[in-house]
Structure formats: structure tokens, C-alpha cells
Amino acid sequence: MFSTPLGVSPFQLDTANTQSRSTFGSTPVSGSTVPCRPVDKMAIEVLVIDLQGRVLPGQVLELAWGQAVYRLETNAYGAVRFEGLEDSSYPLTLWGLDRRTLDVPVVESLSSMWARSSQPAGWSVLAPLAYPEALHVVQPGEGVDKIAFGWGHLPETLWDAPQNGTLRARRRWRNQLAAQDTLYIPPREPATLQVSTGCLYVLRFNGGVSRLRLRLAVGFEPQDGVPYLLEVPDAPSQQGTTQNGYIDTVVPAQTTRVTLVLDGGATRLELPVDALLPLSDDRGVQQRLRNLGFPCASSDGTFDDVAKGVLHRFRSAVSLPHSDVVDDDVRGALFALHDQG
Template sequence: MAGTTHDVQAGECIATIAAKYGLPWKTVWEAPENAALRKLRKDPNVLAPGDKVTVPQPKPKPSPIETGKSHRFVVKREKVRVYLKLTAGQEPLANEPWEIECGERKLEGTTGDDGTLEAEVPADQAEAVLKLPNRRQTYKLALGELEPIDTIRGAQTRLKNLGLHADEPSGTLDEATTAAIEAFQRAEKISVTGKYDATTQKALAKVYGL
């Protein structure tokens, strides 16, 4: 039976899409019908509005039960792994205590020596709150919002998270975005052109990690 074609909206990724249809994210991402999408996007967490995802039809699993009795079924919420790299300027925040509130869940931990943070959150959650108690700082995380690095909005989001772009991502290569690109190019010691070319994209991907 053919699957359903889902048109990706802003803020969606494979995990949130799969959760809407009640499927594990790997079932959707690894479906043969999505081979072209995997080749194009590489990462299930980074999609662009307008991408098309084929959602396979779920396969019911038989659950033998005895009639005339009450039965209890437990539905497990799928989780996805979230990776963040925390920095102050360009320096990693090593061994920094953190808290993440995601729905009813509260997670705690400490960053690694390179400032990385790793946590598992429910796949159907689109937002979370990150707190750095020692610094008294709070950040709102928009899970699945990151667009591909070869898009202007994807560049703007990454530059904003690096503290180089103050405006909200618009998808338009305006003066503020050009200035942010130039600032990044100077910091990375590459040709300062203000153009979002392949060299700049590669450098941004390396610094940002995605």
C-alpha cells in the first residue's frame, strides 16, 4: 500500500513528522521512497520547507489477548537525541552544568570538554528550554527549526546562534546578513566577500557542527 506524501513545513524534521503519524523516525527516514531526500539532506534533523517526505503506511502488530478480561497497553513515546555545542564567543563552555525542560521532562547534565551537550527528548516536542544555572541564563530551543546550510535562512540561524546575526532569520540576503557573513569570514580568516559561497558554507558547517 502506498505511503502518504508529507510536505515539510517550517520547523519540522523527520522526528516530528514521524511522531505525527505514530511511526518511529527511522522507519520514515530509511523508507526506500525517501532515498532521494536522504541523498539531498544527509541529516534527518535538517529539512527545508517544501521538501517532500513519504510516510509509509504503519504495519499493525497483532497482540493476542484473552476475551472477557481487562488488559493494559503501555505506549512508549519515542525519543530523539539532541546535540548542542555551547560557546562563549568562540570558546567552548567546558564542564558547564545545564538543565533542559521539555514538556513534563526535566534533564540535567554537564557539557563535555569541547562544550558539547547531548540529551534525549521526546520526538513529538517542538520546543524546549535550556538553562545554564551557574550563569543564570535561559534559552528557548526550537527543535527541528534548523534548515539546510545551503539556504540563506539556514545560514542566518547558524550565524545568529554564533552571536554574529542579531535579526530573526528571514531567508533574505539583506545588509545585516551580508555583514554577519563578512564578520564570520574575518573570524575564520577566509576571503571577506560577504558572499555566501561554497567556501563559507563549508567553514560554517565545520564551526557549527551541522
């Protein structure tokens, strides 16, 4: 859901803006007001949200008029208001997001009160912004979904870039990266569209989410039709029933933890949400063992006596010979049960 209803200016929620705009048509004089001639200037408002309707503050937007630009940054409500405009249309550039990330904008007419403006425009001559290609060094816990959100790209744009072919060959999935991997970031192509005065434009960013897949099972038997509630920080809760044991959904790319509520609230499970490490990394092996119900005491890739006991139980559960070694058979079983599901 949108954080502000369409047709209602996001700035009605901003006390400072509401107060300043409530003086439209009047000029303060010694503590009183006197009528003044209406100003024939107009405004444009823009709201930037993600796929789940969460607002995106800090996005740089810019109107152009000849050699001059009017550059603003979205506020805490994900909104900007361009004031003092001649009644016309203008090219609008959204610098912070690649053009391929945006959905078709939703356009609403502002009421006559909010469409008009008594504030001066902020035109100036500024150097154009640039977002050239770059190399991103992967940090612990990062996957392509999270990295792409930070760079204003879709995950596919990064992962499918020819320059990342070697990394794709080495890492099976885009969210199974290892720390210190290097990911090529292509130049950002800013989105530009034509906007008109008197309108509110809602721009939706189609990235910023990651697929989350959970499976409820007893042993390895999936539990079908189980009602659940999934609580996600800073996002709407999700509810439904498992399909063949699976909960398959999307969450914000920055999510690090969710709460799974079962049995009508009697059972609450706090679940970490991490980018998976490659199966070639023993820490990635421990992640998958944990996700399949075989938690190791540590997650640093070392197999002490406790972790070896967990490994024994897993090998027995999948009919592998007794051993303390994480070998190709273990990795193959984890890939089949966890990654392929």
C-alpha cells in the same frame, strides 16, 4: 516516569470511571442500594506512553473475538479499559502505531477489585481500519522526527525507505528538509499482541523524540564541566554538566522551544528548537549562524546590512576572506563547525 504507577489502574484517576465502578456489586434502587450477585466478567486495561513516560491519548486499540471487535480510544490519561470480558486471552491491535515502534510491553496484574467488571462489553462488527502508503508534503519547521511521530512510525522507517532515496541524496540529514519537499510514508503495520483478562499492559512507543545537541562555547572554545538545567515543555527537566561543551540529549519531537538555565539560575536562555533547513538555503545558513552565536536580525534568508555585518564577523572568526557573499567557503565552515561539530 509513568503517569500512573504500575499496579494502580489509570481509571482510579478518572472521577467518572471511579464513581461508576464503585457501585460494583450493587444496584441502585430508589436512592438506596441492595446487594446483587457478583458478575463473573473481567476487564483488561492498557496504558500507552512514549519513551519519556508521557501518556499518549487518542490511540485506537481493538480486541478481537471471532468476527466481532471491541474498539476503544485512549483517554486523556493514555488508557483504555475493556469491560465485560469472558475470562480468557484476546488478540489486541494497536492501530495508531506501527509495530516496529513498540517496546516489549510491561504487564502487571490488576487487583481483584479492578480485574472484575460489571459493565457490558462493547463488541460490534466494524470494518477494519487501514493506513495505506501516502505522500507527505513537508511544512515549514518539519523534520522527519516530527513527521514520523504524526504518522505513527519510527523516523528510520521513513527516512530509510527506498522511495525516499532521491530525497536522501538531496538533503544531507533527515531533519534538514525544506518546505514542499515530498516524503514517502510507507503503509503502517499495526502492532498486535495477545492479552489476558485481569491485567494492565503498558505499551511504550519508541519514537516521538528528537536529538537535541547544544554546545556552550566562548568564541569557538568549548566550555567543559558547566552545570546546567534544561527545561523542556511537557517533559521532565534535565540537568547535568557539559561534556566538551556539549549538552547531548533527546526531547519530544514536537518541542519548539527549551530553556537553558546556567549559573545556578542567574542566567536563563530561551532557545528555539527548529528542524534545520538545508545549507543550500540561505535561511539554513542564518539558522546555523544564530546557533553559533552570530544571530542575524532576520531569518528569512535575506542579507541586509545588519546580516552582512554578522557574516563579516563570522568570516573573520573562521579566517575567511572579507566578503558579503554566502559562498561555498561559508557553507563549508558552517557544516564543519555546526553540523559535524
